[in-house]
Amino acid sequence: MYLPDFDYYAPDSLAETCEALERFGAKAKVLSGGTDIIAKMKSGLLSPGVLISLKKLEDLKKIDYVSGKGVVIGALSTHNDLVNSKILNDKYLSVSEAAHNMASNQIRNIGTVGGNLCNAVPSADLPPILIALGATIKLVGTKGERVMLLEDLFTGPMKTVIAENEILTEIVIPDQLSTGSNYIKFGLRRSGALAVVGIAVAVTVNGGTITEAKIAIGAAAPTPIRAREAEKFLQGKTISDDLLAEAGVIASGESKPISDIRGSAEYRRDLIRVLTRRALHKAINEGHV
Amino acid sequence: MSKDYAVIGKNVPKIDGREKATGAAKYAGDLKFPNMLFGKILTSPHAHAKILSIDTSEAEKLPGVKAVITHKDVPALKYGISPARWDENIFCIDKVRFVGDKVAAVACIDEETCYKALKLIKVEYEVLPAVLDALHAMDEGAPQVHDEYPRNINTEIHQNFGDLDKAMAEAHYIRKDYFVGQRTYQSPIEPHSAVSIWKDNKLTIYSSTQSPHYFQYYIAREFGLKMGDVRIIKPFVGGGFGGKLEPTGLEFAGSVLSKLTGRPVRTFYDRHEMFAHNRGRHKVYMELTTGVDKEGKILGVHANFVSDGGAYTSLGVATSYYAGGLLTLTYEFENYKFDMIRVYTNLPACGAQRGHGAPQPKYAFESHLDNIAKDLGIDPLEIRLRNARQPNTVTINDFGINSCELTACLEKAADISGWREKKGNLPKGRGIGIATGSFVSGAGYPIYRNDLPQSAAMIKVHEDGTAATLYTGAVDIGQGSDTALCQMAAEAMGYRYENMKIIAADTETTPHDFGAYSSRQTLMSGSACKQAGEEIKKQILDIASTIMSLPPDDLDCRLGIIFSKSRPTAKTITFEEAARRFFVLRGPLLGRGVYHVPRLGGTFKGAAVATSPAYSFCAQISEVQIDEETGEVDVCEVWDVHDCGQVINPMQLHGQVHGALYMGVGEAIWEEVLFDDQGKILNPNLGGYMLPTALDMPIVHSELVESYEPAGPWGVKEVGEGATNPTMGCFNNAIYDAMGVRIDSLPLTYEKVWRAMKEKREGKKEV
């Protein structure tokens, strides 16, 4: 296990970062916390000739609330920044909790939100909850910037729409109508385990009725997915145990998990059934937890 | 027995605690020598392949590369730790036998150059079909891993004691069950490293080893050196658990590289390479048939096992004998048949892992016994009490048991866990299980045949009496033997622990000891240290008697104070005064001790394995909470009650129980080394290999029962491995109690529990 040789740049500005990416093209890779990319390079899965570090882009390390926009999370915020953010704790504890249940403290101290999203592995823990909350992302490149829904970022395992000269700069959780959200990660041990499946939900409850539901699932398909059939099924319905259980069954049917060392497809589908119900239950009864 | 000890039985601070906690302690991989080179081994990417050619020329041209070696540069003599089956070469000659087999090595000016150089070595392979499934290794036409071992049979055991057919014919009830274990790896926190220095005709190796003696013996043998010209030094070691008992490619390749370059060479494994070198637990396929009478008394047992040994023997011959041999310890029965075949496969070699050979058969047997108890309507605790081994008995396979408080362990475990209140009364999803264990307090015979004593020790008292140094070959690999042995020496001397120093595990300066394996050191090395301490005390009292003008018989020494036993008011003198006087008048004050095991065991084939001067016993009860929908297993609480004789250091003892339980819990629920269909490890890292984390550990209650072992110094016996024995079976029984499903393979993963519950619901499987 040894890092292959590479050239290293740490530009001072966003513009220079994008220019550098443009200049080196396919042989360059962005380096954020490095917890994914360095491991891949050590094991020989990747050998970029150039690493372009984002570490000097101080502006991307903030978590702010901007009224009229929502909670703005800079791409370089670490998992522990999410865990400890007062804004998130107050508004969307579900996001802080999702970050808290990731990896180990060491990794949470250096791994970043941007890296977790851009790495685009199906089991990543942050995409489901952010998707359920309708988060948008901003991509900045040499030709300008674009904003899109986070769920449109992913195109396949470790594949995104990000262009070679682009970086992800911020994630925005828009102001919500939703009344509750929750993420349940099912890992094979209590710390340092990747998700066998991860289920996030956000629900808008009015009286005893669900007016809107969003369900996003990780490790259930080549990319994080929305369980749109289950969402549709819930819309406008009166809350009952049976209803939530049925939503779980539908969500499970929408998933297309694979079998790997962490679990069989059959097991994953059943977990999705059970955990969708539990996550809905929690979001309905406990708010954004 | 007087329990009024001054030093033993006390929680003295660990002798190396400060150095380790502050990071000052140096492990083999931390050592630096002037001019030192770095060495790495090139390993095979194929599970089974012929080596057609090796071209090292490009690697040799790379700046910074000082030597490149292959099988042509090293002795062709086969080695191994089991003398009956030497089957390894330093580098593969004609073919490679697993992904990770050793092919070549480099010595370079730094680590980075090593990796670059390895990439430049060109090996041409012809890939051969591989044996990856132990159950098909013996098939007609299966590929041959070693030509010398037809049908890939590495070890074959057929033992028959008493009259099993008769017992089965008379049995009220007979049950057969089938269980499968899994491959696990010790995962010591410290990776294997060695620094080899071959200068003139002397070879010195600093190595992360559990046994300098075996390293010295095998390395001298391989290179045709005199043992006296091979010096093995153990620096601090960060855990072994059986995986560091035999020399590896690191020591062999490092030595040759050092000889060729004339420079010290540090060789090391990374985490992936550790998994590939392996020597972890065998996966055993276990069929058990047991006949019992109406009361559940065991009449006879047939154990029929196959194990996956991997590509080489390692300690696997002993492991195989242990697998069945140790099954006779905890329960008394008079008829026993044990059949076992260990096969070669094209996977990393398996060896000895904490509880050597015993934990998986114990998992099978404890699950099997619970099945029988259920079939007969007997409480699991009750069936164990009815069969529990009693003191001063001999097992059917000729192991002499002196002390044995298994019944007391069971009773106490039941009491402190609330077994009788809980059993049958817990809510669905919550369950409680029970199991027992037992282990040797040191193997009765060394690994290769020799007549050396098990252990020897020396104590030198400093000239002014203010310190004493214990010289022992015993090996502290984190378990705390340096501390315990200093306590024992100080107790025997009548001295203070705080003034003890220790020099250990260096073949040139310390007396012989076989090392840290088979839970042998407290009893065996402790015996030698006690004797050495007593010899000091005798001499110190002798000189004191002249100073104090009292007969030596009337004197005693305790915590460094020499006093008259009959005249409590007589003036005392200090150990220091007497020691100083001794040196002035008689020269160095030295004590020596030696420990031989008496001849043990029967005369049948394999009778020597699992003999021991003493056996520990323990009972475990565990409570689990099962998520009925997901199968998630929460290992809530464990009660371990041990019969380990006199305790030398309670804190270290309970530390051993916690550590053994940690490994047992991991093997029970989480750990398994997985392979793809080409024999490559899928999870050779601590992210993928699921060791439990602190958050996953149950609440542990470690308790003891009164016990005295006549074969041990002050009555001591084993603790370090015994507590791994019951754990997997114990959890399986708790899961059964919680959900009524029996998981018949390890580990007891969430998915397996989920599947078993599903099958039960769907009526597919009745237990």
Ligand SMILES: Cc1cc2nc3c(=O)[nH]c(=O)nc-3n(C[C@H](O)[C@H](O)[C@H](O)COP(=O)(O)OP(=O)(O)OC[C@H]3O[C@@H](n4cnc5c(N)ncnc54)[C@H](O)[C@@H]3O)c2cc1C
């Ligand atoms: C021991 C361990 C445990 C882990 N456990 C978990 C876990 O429980 N859950 C989980 O989800 N993940 C886990 N991970 C994976 C990893 O830590 C996270 O995905 C982390 O968030 C990655 O962030 P990073 O900043 O380290 O990314 P990096 O490694 O720096 O980058 C990852 C990828 O994203 C690209 N990238 C990074 N930032 C940007 C950007 N702003 N714009 C464009 N591209 C970018 C990089 O080029 C690279 O391809 C674990 C990793 C380890 C080593």
